[in-house]
Amino acid sequence: MTSADSDTPASTTDSAAPAVSEARTVSAPAASDAPAAFPALPAWRSPAAWCVLFLVFIAAVSLDLWSKEWAFRTVASQPVVLNYEQVSGNPSYSLPWHPGVTAIAPDLLDFHLVLNHGAVFGIGQGRGPLFIVFTVLAVCTALWVFGNNTSSRSHLSHVGLALVLAGGIGNMYDRLAVGAVRDFLHLFPHRELPWGLHWPGGSNEWFPWVFNIADSELIAGMLILMLAIHLNERRQARSAAIAAPPTTPA
Secondary structure, three states, X not given: OHHHHHHHHHHHHHHHHHHHHHHHHHHHHHHHOOOOOOOOOEHHHOHHHHHXXXXXXXXXXXXXXXXXXXXXXXXXXXXXXXXXXHHOOOOOOOOOOOOOEEEEOOOOEEEEEEEEXXXXXHOOOOOHHHHHHHHHHHHHHHHHHHHHHOEOOOHHHHHHHHHHHHHHHHHHHHHHHOOOEEEXXXXXXXXXXXXXXXXXXXXXXOOOOEEOHHHHHHHXXXXXXXXXXXXXXXXXXXHHHHHOOOOOOO
């Protein structure tokens, strides 16, 4: 009896030990196989982020500069050749007269050549050097934001920053190489404001400003950045709501 009683617990213990050991052996790899959450890298350390920024920037700058060359070569009756010495610092420099070329009818978009010695939509005429300095500062700020305030997954922000960079550098190139910014897009030509209204400059057109692709890229880039910020705030608010502990009624 004594030997039988002692053998039974021993065999039970011996059989249970491998089972526990086997269970531990099986369960351990299952825990280690769980995918780990990798935090996003800062954008300046991500080749993919740099590729998005660079490719969008190159495409946008190329489109802007090509469109300006095309417009000043084809819109007027003959190609308009600009001389930096004559154009730079001379807001009174006038282009050869030419009628606007209808791009989208009826009266939605015309091509009309204009030299702009100011900023976007002709603001600040005659302050080209100031805008060059401002553009350099804006480019440095955009690159700093890209490297320090975005992650490798912030692709929407990278597209917006690339468009802002392209728009600023495209117009800065004109100021440095041509002496003024080449504009040629005119929205809603020949459409007048109702009831005798007019803009502070005296024009009564719906949209009296002539602009270019770079101006459009600047505005589009800023809108995309605003959208990216809004989406990021919503994402953070949703994550905070999920992580918050449930409240229990008193």
